[in-house]
Amino acid sequence: xxxxxxxxxxxxxxxxxxxxxxxxxxxxxxxxxxxxxxxxxxxxxxxxxxxxxxxxxxxxxxxxxxxxxxxxxxxxxxxxxxxxxxxxxxxxxxxxxxxxxxxxxxxxxxxxxxxxxxxxxxxxxxxxxxxxxxxxxxxxxxxxxxxxxxxxxxxxxxxxxxxxxxxxxxxxxxxxxxxxxxxxxxxxxxxxxxxxxxxxxxxxxxxxxxxxxxxxxxxxxxxxxxxxxxxxxxxxxxxxxxxxxxxxxxxxxxxxxxxxxxxxxxxxxxxxxxxxxxx
Amino acid sequence: xxxxxxxxxxxxxxxxxxxxxxxxxxxxxxxxxxxxxxxxxxxxxxxxxxxxxxxxxxxxxxxxxxxxxxxxxxxxxxxxxxxxxxxxxxxxxxxxxxxxxxxxxxxxxxxxxxxxxxxxxxxxxxxxxxxxxxxxxxxxxxxxxxxxxxxxxxxxxxxxxxxxxxxxxxx
Ligand SMILES: Cc1cc2nc3c(=O)[nH]c(=O)nc-3n(C[C@H](O)[C@H](O)[C@H](O)COP(=O)(O)OP(=O)(O)OC[C@H]3O[C@@H](n4cnc5c(N)ncnc54)[C@H](O)[C@@H]3O)c2cc1C
Numbered sequence: 328x329x330x331x332x333x334x335x336x337x338x339x340x341x342x343x344x345x346x347x348x349x350x351x352x353x354x355x356x357x358x359x360x361x362x363x364x365x366x367x368x369x370x371x372x373x374x375x376x377x378x379x380x381x382x383x384x385x386x387x388x389x390x391x392x393x394x395x396x397x398x399x400x401x402x403x404x405x406x407x408x409x410x411x412x413x414x415x416x417x418x419x420x421x422x423x424x425x426x427x428x429x430x431x432x433x434x435x436x437x438x439x440x441x442x443x444x445x446x447x448x449x450x451x452x453x454x455x456x457x458x459x460x461x462x463x464x465x466x467x468x469x470x471x472x473x474x475x476x477x478x479x480x481x482x483x484x485x486x487x488x489x490x491x492x493x494x495x496x497x498x499x500x501x502x503x504x505x506x507x508x509x510x511x512x513x514x515x516x517x518x519x520x521x522x523x524x525x526x527x528x529x530x531x532x533x534x535x536x537x538x539x540x541x542x543x544x545x546x547x548x549x550x551x552x553x554x555x556x557x558x559x560x561x562x563x564x565x566x567x568x569x570x571x572x573x574x575x576x577x578x579x580x581x582x583x584x585x586x587x588x589x590x591x592x593x594x595x596x597x598x599x600x601x602x603x604x605x606x
Numbered sequence: 607x608x609x610x611x612x613x614x615x616x617x618x619x620x621x622x623x624x625x626x627x628x629x630x631x632x633x634x635x636x637x638x639x640x641x642x643x644x645x646x647x648x649x650x651x652x653x654x655x656x657x658x659x660x661x662x663x664x665x666x667x668x669x670x671x672x673x674x675x676x677x678x679x680x681x682x683x684x685x686x687x688x689x690x691x692x693x694x695x696x697x698x699x700x701x702x703x704x705x706x707x708x709x710x711x712x713x714x715x716x717x718x719x720x721x722x723x724x725x726x727x728x729x730x731x732x733x734x735x736x737x738x739x740x741x742x743x744x745x746x747x748x749x750x751x752x753x754x755x756x757x758x759x760x761x762x763x764x765x766x767x768x769x770x771x772x773x774x775x776x777x
């Protein structure tokens with residue numbers, strides 16, 4: 328039983344290789360709830376907060392590179408607020424100031440909840456998750472990283488190092504439904520990205536499926552309906568149709584937070600609203 | 607533990623040292639999974655931080671960790687080694703109150719008092735970052751602190767009166 332607080336990624340990877348059972352700890356906002364309630368009793372812990380390179384955000388050749396220890400607080404300002412407004416919006420909706428000061432993008436990815444608020448945005452932006460072990464690094468497209476409800480593609484001894492997110496020109500929206508504006512896990516959520524350069528629309532949905540879903544058919548139709556000279560819809564009457572297409576792509580279930588029927592309705596409303604704001 | 611360069615190992619039942627309110631405190635016999643809240647209350651006798659939900663939703667255990675407001679129930683105590691921890695016990699002068707605490711009393715923003723330490727921490731954090739918050743900014747800043755008695759009106763009044771008295775003092 329031990330607690331490791333390494334200063335470098337290299338040391339952390341060695342700890343993870345030596346002890347595949349070690350419990351990796353980032354902001355603790357998911358893990359400590361499980362520990363406090365006795366669902367998990369870690370024998371050994373490797374805390375990542377001292378590793379400077381995991382805290383960095385930078386712009387790099389058409390991409391924004393976000394270190395795994397980037398907090399929601401960090402997303403509301405700096406490079407991310409400037410270059411990835413959809414991610415800044417999503418971060419702003421998470422929990423409370425206390426949670427946003429601690430919770431990280433790496434933890435949100437690793438937890439892989441269908442309700443994780445950064446995930447629809449990272450998915451709509453076709454982000455790449457960079458993971459590492461002592462054997463080296465691999466780049467995993469986010470659609471392959473999120474393999475199921477609370478299941479990710481990390482192998483034994485692997486850590487999330489960073490997320491690489493394309494820096495696009497065009498509007499981005501993140502919208503979320505819950506009982507309050509603060510401190511809510513999404514009943515449903517939606518990210519919409521308009522890529523003015525490549526003339527594409529991307530739309531990803533949270534909390535309406537086993538993992539984050541893309542609404543591909545709705546995306547393609549929207550790209551046809553936008554007048555790319557102006558970036559606006561040729562006919563604004565397409566917006567409700569977009570809502571219907573997105574609702575049809577959802578695969579919601581009933582649970583303690585909401586019903587499948589309400590989720591399907593609400594995701595359509597969010598889609599229509601996001602498109603009206605963006606195009 | 608605070609040295610640089612190598613991996614720090616702590617034998618979980620052997621103890622470690624935490625820097626709380628500017629003083630080093632020895633922790634003995636802690637479990638590896640103990641939260642900072644537990645260690646503060648049960649091992650260091652600092653019971654000002656309150657324990658209610660143990661899942662980050664009520665804010666009554668709010669402390670500052672390296673200057674950032676966090677829920678101490680979600681901090682693994684053994685990983686807070688080498689960091690500056692400030693609790694409600696550490697913010698007021700000896701035998702006195704901070705201006706926020708004073709305003710909470712004057713405005714009647716305290717009923718059962720359970721949420722008060724966390725709210726005081728959150729309001730100080732807000733006013734340090736933003737000396738003149740809008741009503742919405744204040745609401746957002748205390749959105750992670752639940753009060754089931756006051757309905758929040760008197761808490762907002764205490765924020766407003768602190769802002770006003772700081773402004774008067776500055777001019
Ligand atoms: C009160 C409260 C409100 C919340 N509200 C929201 C919300 O509105 N929206 C939302 O999306 N989430 C919410 N959450 C959940 C949580 O805050 C987020 O999922 C957060 O991003 C988790 O990050 P963390 O750094 O705290 O992870 P931790 O709890 O430290 O870790 C979570 C898991 O990820 C693993 N992990 C972390 N970092 C890495 C890494 N770099 N490599 C490999 N594995 C890693 C850990 O081993 C652990 O299994 C809330 C939680 C609480 C307690």
